[in-house]
Amino acid sequence: MHDLAHEFTSRKISPWGGIKFFQQTYERSGTPSMLSSLDLPQPGSNRGYNPVEIVEGFLTSEVLGARRISHMDWLRADEVLREIFKWDKGMASASTLCRFFNKFDLERSDRVFVELQRRWFEQIDVPQRMTIDVESTVITRYGNQELAEIGYNPTRRGRPSHHPLMAFAAEMKMVVNAWQRSGDSADALQADEFIDELFEILNRDRIGLIRMDSGFYSDKIMNLLEGNGNPEKAVDYIVRAKLTSRLLEEVFNVRKWVSDGDVIKGASYGELTYQGSKWKTARKIIVVRTSKEVVKEIQANLFKEEDLFKQYDYKVFVTNVKMSPTVIHHLYNQRGDCENRIKELKYDYGIDGFALQSFGAMEAAFRFVMLAYNLMALFKQIVMVNSAGRRLSTLRFQCIAIGSYLVKSGRNKKLKLAAEGKRRHFLEHFFSNLELLKAQFQFSSA
Known part of the structure; x- marks a missing residue:
């Protein structure tokens, strides 16, 4: 029996380096500016989280496989995620997200999501x-x-x-x-x-x-x-x-x-x-x-x-x-x-999860899942090119679950992704396509 020795390291390594593809799709789609202009619930104090960053944390955890609000707490310690999204305070806690969603009622949901979807499809x-x-x-x-x-x-x-x-x-x-x-x-x-x-x-x-x-x-x-x-x-x-x-x-x-x-x-x-x-x-x-x-x-x-x-x-x-x-x-x-x-x-997106007590809160979480779904649909069809049939569960293995860590490069930080050979070429192709991603997005009617 081969007993491989093991030990722990303090190096902050993330299994989710490929989430950079999602972050770039999110940024280049103009979604951050859309969210900033909406009637999102605001924090009760100056020390509170930016509501756009709360949404970003939820979308990210959703794409990474979260099915309960509590799953977000497992991602909070990931420094790579924090640096990729440039979150000042890191990912919001599960309790913060619950308070955020509980501020939604059906009227606010309609105001937020009708405008969000309208602007999304305009581009x-x-x-x-x-x-x-x-x-x-x-x-x-x-x-x-x-x-x-x-x-x-x-x-x-x-x-x-x-x-x-x-x-x-x-x-x-x-x-x-x-x-x-x-x-x-x-x-x-x-x-x-x-x-x-x-x-x-x-x-x-x-x-x-x-x-x-x-x-x-x-x-x-x-x-x-x-x-x-x-x-x-x-x-x-x-x-x-x-x-x-x-x-x-x-x-x-x-x-x-x-x-x-x-x-x-x-x-x-x-x-x-x-x-x-x-x-x-x-x-x-x-x-x-x-x-x-x-x-x-x-x-x-x-x-x-x-x-x-x-x-x-x-x-x-x-x-x-x-x-x-x-x-x-x-x-x-x-x-x-x-x-x-x-x-x-x-x-893959767990719409049967996030079972919050309040119907307004659950409705908000449900509709934000649709935003995550649309962002990944955009990534699959524009960046991956004609890969609309690939499931999110497949994409997590192909291009999201990538070992990664941060290094200093002068005054800046750099993300190191663990990939070589065909997989590296595969991922480099996506980064090249991301450079071309901008509204208006062209879709075939076929």
């Missing part, structure tokens, strides 16, 4: 208008947090939860807006207010398409997307429809079906105009019909409604998009990528 250019995916998810809670209620929870039935709403920009793989909600909220609850706020962040003329699942199948929401009768304010949308008995009856009456297997093998498409019982106007409905693999033998001239269900699967969409049913179906199917964004936010 992003895409060749065409953006595609926005609106989605909800469930975050299970294990304490007595405010508004943690028992509601729909597919993984932990009977457990209290929160039920946040999120909107993603598909082309940039970024979060445009995000709200926490009580766990007993239906999908569409407050969705109209959420979309109104989305339009404050992104002007309607920058949005090419909004996609939503059947939880948002609501006349009120569709009226809002249609500009409430004003065509100049209308935004194209595709919403998965709920198969109500009345709508299903109309679907069964469709006689013209066009076969097209481009999106799904064996699919047939139908189209109709439908007006719900409480709708003020009729809308375009697209029906996708696919044969089930195993069906009972049914005589063609004896079809009944229940027999049609046994033979076919139906997907129904309501839309104002003036394209063919196949194209509309293809556009909606791409919406599935937002599920990957939610998984990444849960597993």
